[in-house]
Structure formats: C-alpha cells, structure tokens
Amino acid sequence: MCIKREIPLGHFQARSQQLPALPRRALSTGLAPKEEPEASVPAAMLRRQLLAWPAWLFRGPPGPRGACALGADGRPVGPLARRGCCSAPGTPEVPLTRERYPVRRLPFSTVSEQDLAAFERIVPGGVVTDPEALQAPNVDWMRTLRGSSKVLLRPRTSEEVSHILRHCHERNLAVNPQGGNTGMVGGSVPVFDEIILSTARMNQVLSFHSVSGILVCQAGCVLEELSRYVEERDFIMPLDLGAKGSCHIGGNVATNAGGLRFLRYGSLRGTVLGLEVVLADGTILDCLTSLRKDNTGYDLKQLFIGSEGTLGVITAVSILCPPKPRAVNVAFLGCPGFAEVLQTFSTCKGMLGEILSAFEFMDAVCMQLVGRHLHLASPVQESAFYVLIETSGSNAGHDAEKLGSFLEHALGSGLVTDGTMATDQTKVKVPHVLLAGPLSVRQVQPCLGMPGRVIGAA
C-alpha cells in the first residue's frame, strides 16, 4: 500500500504549460530538405526513420538514398547514420527553445559552485558540466528544441536521486528528468537551464521470476537490453518500439508508451505492476509490488504512468512479461476501400482471435510516399488502402493455417483484392522504426521489397 497526498509539484516544470504546440512547419527545419515544401513533413520523418531501420531492409531494391549510404557491414554510415552526428560541419545549429517560442522562465534559482560541490558529494564522478558533453542531452531527437542546461547528473541509485531532489527542492532548482532522450515531443530536454537528471547509469535488473515472468529493474535499463534479457529466458517485453535501442524503461512508463505490441498485450497500465518513484522533495514512494493484482489502497503508481516526470522521477519498474511466441507471420494486403479495412479488422479479430498481434493500415498516398522516399515498390496491386496483419502464436502450423483460412475468406468475399505473406521469422522481425512517425509506414517494410508468397490477385 502506498498512500501519500499533497505531492509537491514545485520543482518539476509542467512542459505543457511552458511549450506551445509546435507549428507544423517547425518540422521542416533541421534535416528536412527546404526544396520540398509540400512534402517536407513526411520526408523529414521518413528520412529519420530510415536511419533506424535494420540493415537487411537496405539490401532490397537499389536506388539513391541521399545522405544515408551503407558501409561495408551493411549498416548506414555517413553524416546521417547515427544520432548525435547530425551536428556535423554544415548542419545548422538547433535554435534555443527560449528564443524560438514565447516561453517564460519561472523564478527558479541557478546552479552555484556550492550546488555543484553538493552534487559531487552525492554522486561522485556523476556530475557532468563539460559544455561539449552537454550538447547532446540539451537537444531533442527531432532537433527542433534546445535547452541550455549547464549540469547533468548521473545517479546510480534511488537514494542518490532522492538526495539530489531534496537538495534541489531546498535550493529551488528546476530539474528535468531524462531517459534515453528519444521522445518526439521535446519532453526529455530542458527549456531553460534546468538540471538534467539522467537515468542512464540506473541500468540494473533487480530480479526476474522465471515462472510468473515478472521483471523488476531500474528505470534506466534500455528497452532492447531488457528484451534480450527476458528473451533469453523465453519471455518478451510487453512493449516494443522503434527507439528500443536507446529508450529507457522508466521513460517508457513515464510517457505511457504504446508501441508495436499494444494490440496484443495492452497498455502499460495493465502490465506495469509496480513503480518506485522519487517525489520532488526527495521522498521515495515505494509502490514496487510484483503482485498481478494489488488492491491494498489507492493505486497511486497509475498517476505516474504517463505523467512525463511532472509528478516525480520513476526510479524502478516492476513489469509483467508475456511468454515468447514461437511463430510470427506477417501479411500485407490491398483493400478496395475503408469500409473493407474495417470489415477486414472485424473478420481477422474473429478468425485469428488470440494470435492477432498487430493490425495497421495505410492509404494509397502513403504508399506513394513510401515509394518516393524509400524507393520500395509495393508488392501488391495498387489499392485504395493497404493493411498489415501480424500474428504471434505458440504453434507455427496452427498459425499459418488460421492465417490461410482468414486470407482465403477475405479474398473470396472481396474484402481484400491482393496480398503477400511472409512466414520466415527472420524476415518479419519488427523493425526499429519510430512509432511516433506516420502510422502508415510503421510496419510496412517487412512486406515491401522482400521475398514473399503472393497469396492471390483478384
């Protein structure tokens, strides 16, 4: 049970109050080519996603790829190849947020030499003040926002986080918690000179129960590393998303991330069983239960899921991991209209039932953009809409049979006019794309430009 009222909010800046909504044209700065005014938003998004996609994708159809060339190992290289390399010579500097938007700094104190000495005592060797090292954590992943923080702290334990926040509370210093800094809405970087509190060194798995699949870990664990850890034990993480190679589980929970497995395993509100949170005044709130259902008192941890660090800093997470599926199939289909997309969804929910793990759709314009910017040809006939269906199950034969029956029905009844299916698990591995990008290109490439089985053409 964890009940605590009157949570102090003072030292956490509510970003939504400080930042106005980004104008659409803001996305055209940074990497977006100026010469494509109409298509600048998707072009910028697509190009960024491209960098995160797996190497095998690029072995497909040939064609120009702009600044993103491939190295000898098949991985993208060059100035756009890795995050953080974008500020190479010639790349324009990201403008300061405070100069770009009409935001007002609240009356917080500024960091003094005494504060730095106190931080050094709390986290020896974990105080970063080098301007060079502070460049990256001051800029968001979209390169549209830049803060001017002078200090980054790298605690290893909840107690250290508690001491830091208590000190900041007493000194009226603003704090900006930061996980993997992969957010798309600027929530992970300071607006002014807030102290950046990084969870990067809080990356220990605390326990894993091999029967129940319950993982307890520190907030700074990288999602992909957790995935690898539990997959070795025949489980999977209940969420998966494009930024998994960098994002932290604490940040996933703080932003209530959805991701590729949402349809199958539901939201973090159901799979996160417990949290440890440090409040602004340094109080450690221990809700780190690992019960499947804990009805003892109000479920305060829910308040922190999706609160984006405004109520406290998540320092540890208890999460329920589902068993690892043994078979994964992907089908990519063409639909004649939106009514058929909806009907296809209803039908596959009924016929695929428990093995349906993803359902996405895109329209013809999206497919044209995929062709134009990714130089990938559609493997199915031109259609008004396209649908991607993924199944995950425990028996490859059963799953293929269910998917086959469904596809036969869908083709026979005119819901679907064309399609292709991939059953090779290595080929259908969900790519490292960014979920906050356009829905339509989220999962399309497993079926594009790869060897698939054409299942029919009406």
Added chain:
Amino acid sequence: MCIKREIPLGHFQARSQQLPALPRRALSTGLAPKEEPEASVPAAMLRRQLLAWPAWLFRGPPGPRGACALGADGRPVGPLARRGCCSAPGTPEVPLTRERYPVRRLPFSTVSEQDLAAFERIVPGGVVTDPEALQAPNVDWMRTLRGSSKVLLRPRTSEEVSHILRHCHERNLAVNPQGGNTGMVGGSVPVFDEIILSTARMNQVLSFHSVSGILVCQAGCVLEELSRYVEERDFIMPLDLGAKGSCHIGGNVATNAGGLRFLRYGSLRGTVLGLEVVLADGTILDCLTSLRKDNTGYDLKQLFIGSEGTLGVITAVSILCPPKPRAVNVAFLGCPGFAEVLQTFSTCKGMLGEILSAFEFMDAVCMQLVGRHLHLASPVQESAFYVLIETSGSNAGHDAEKLGSFLEHALGSGLVTDGTMATDQTKVKVPHVLLAGPLSVRQVQPCLGMPGRVIGAA
C-alpha cells in the same frame, strides 16, 4: 483530459478506518455450523458457494446437502436457496455492526423530513424508507455486518446522483454507494445510518462499437446482462465472476474486481477505458473516453478503480470487450508436489501460450473438503496437488491439439500423474462461484462428477 485536484472526501466514509479486520471466528456466525470449530471457515464458505453454483452440478452424485434441497426444475430451493431468504423464521438476525465492533460514528447530520422531501424532488419515486424494504440493503452478502440506514435512493441518471450528492454535501449527510451488494468484505453496506445510494436503476447500455468491441454503459448494469448483450454481438466481457448475476459493473470497477478471466484478459486497469464519476460535492467528472490509449493529461480515472466509492460514485463505464472465443477446453490434473505445480504452470504457459485462459491449483486438503461438503468425488487419482487448466481459442481443433501435446508432455515428464479433460463447451461453462472464496474450489467442479475423458494414469 480530466484534471481536478483537492477532491473532497468528507462525505464518504473510508471503511478501512471504521472497520477493524474481521476476526477469523466471525465467519463462523450466521450460517456456519457451530459444531465444526476447526473447519468452520471453509465449511461456511463452501456452503454459501453451493447456493450460487449452476443446477447441472447438483445432478451429479447423490447425497445429503443440508438445508439446500433441489426443486423440480433442478434449482436449489428452501431457506438457503436464494439470497435474502436467509432471514427466514429461525435464522438468527445479523447483529448490528456498530454493536459488534468498536466503531465510532463521525459527526454527520441525520436525515430530516426536509431532506426526504428534497430527495423526492430529485428522484421522484426513487426514495425508499420502508423498513422492510431497507432490511436487505442494510445487510452484507456474508451476513456478518448490518447497518441501520433509514433511506435508500434510486437515481436513474448521473445528474440525479450529482444533485443528491450536492444536497448531502451541503447538509453534511453521510452516503454509502451500493451496487449489487455482493461484496465479501462489507464495503457495500452502511455501518451506521448512512444514506444508501443504489445504482440499481442506472442500468442502460449507452453504446457499443461492433468493430472495436468498446462498450459504454451506466454503472448499475448487471454484469451477466452485459455479458449476454455483448455475447450476442460475438464479444465477451473482459471479466467474469461468481456474483455476475447480481453484481453491477460500477461496483466491479469500484472494487477493481479480478475474476475468472484475469489471467487471459488482465486487470480492469487495462480494460476500463473511461469512467464517469460524481464527486462528493456533486461535481461530475467526465473521463468517459473510449480511446484505447489516452495520454492527454493525468489518467485520473485510475484513482477511482479500486477506490471502493471513497473518492466518488462511478456512474458510467467505458470498457473494452475481447472477441468471443469459439472453443473452450478444461483439464483437471493431479500433481505430485508443489514444485511440479509451478513447473506445470511454466510448461503450459509455453505450450498453450495464447490460448491459456485459466490456471488454478488446490491441495489435497481442499479436495477432501470438496468431497466432504459438496459430496463430489475426485475424477483423478489422489494427489498432493490438483491443477485446473482452461483454454479458450478461435479453433477447436487447434486448441485440442495443443492441449493434447501439452498433456502428453506433462504426463511423460512426470509433472502430472493423472488427469481428465472436457471439451464439451456446455459442460465447461465457468460456474457461478464466488471468487473471494477459497482459491482451491473456485473452478474445480467443471471436472468433478462429470463425464470426462481420462487422459492417462501414471
């Protein structure tokens, strides 16, 4: 988005502060036979559960069943047959809670004639003051607690609830929300003379989306009626529990009920998408979204899930219903030890994967109690532990094959020494048992005393 701070708590009595934990012997009052001091708790529990079980169960082995005889239609009749009939002549009166426990009435006002007139204006024809009619809502289902409320109000709309609570707030009158009054911990009945606010007439389905399976309904809808409603549309409710014939969905949410489908479909924190709640001062908090994931602002509705009416009265619910499974199988197995129970759980999670919908275990003593009190013989060899496994899937053939493979493996490796399996859906229908009862008898009877297929004996 719904953000409201400083929720007034004044007029909702926090039960946990008023009621001490029930002493274990308290359960032996009422219906429990005094001559069974050691076994009195399970005996009382079992006898009460007996009343709620389906009629076909009683057609099994013959034998005395105490006061619970069967009528011509196969349904239990007699003094114990129905709730509310227990106060027949000769049945001892339930003692008043305030006389039984050292509880203190807080300084609330008492209901006056003017209050009654005001209530009559707010809910014409919905004010109950007849002492006879107030007997049942003053007593809890376990018949261990009794309040002395003089007024029961039956609103039909959220606005009526709002007007009632605003009046009570101004008049400093205590209120006790009540749904189906099926709770096992006394949370649904008054301790003193609180006004009982019944949701019984708030029983309208507001909308159902046949593609997404999202149901929006008033809080007073009976769970079983909602189940019937969505099953006609090829969906099921994400929760199912023994009291479903009486319990209200609002009460299910207010108590964060788990139930028989918890293992498969998770907790209400994941499946409840939105709530409408009336706070103590009459404010209507509209969080009745039907988005699968709504990250706009803090998810305040989560605070009300499991808050047992102490923060506000839930008046409407938006809930995600999964597709109806087409095949259900149940296996009842004997395990030689607890280590094998755990190993069986891990193995069946891996081999049955997505179709596993329930896993329960009981020990040998529980089985003896089932035999002694329910007069049902175990269909498998005597074992140290027994396991019940339920599968629900979209393809009967695939499910049976998966279950068969698992059972073959479990028997071959010595995890299981004996077992029986039922594949007839009419026989394995999850019984109306009370989940708050002993875990071990929760789901056992689908396999007891019924025609099953013996799958092996090691």
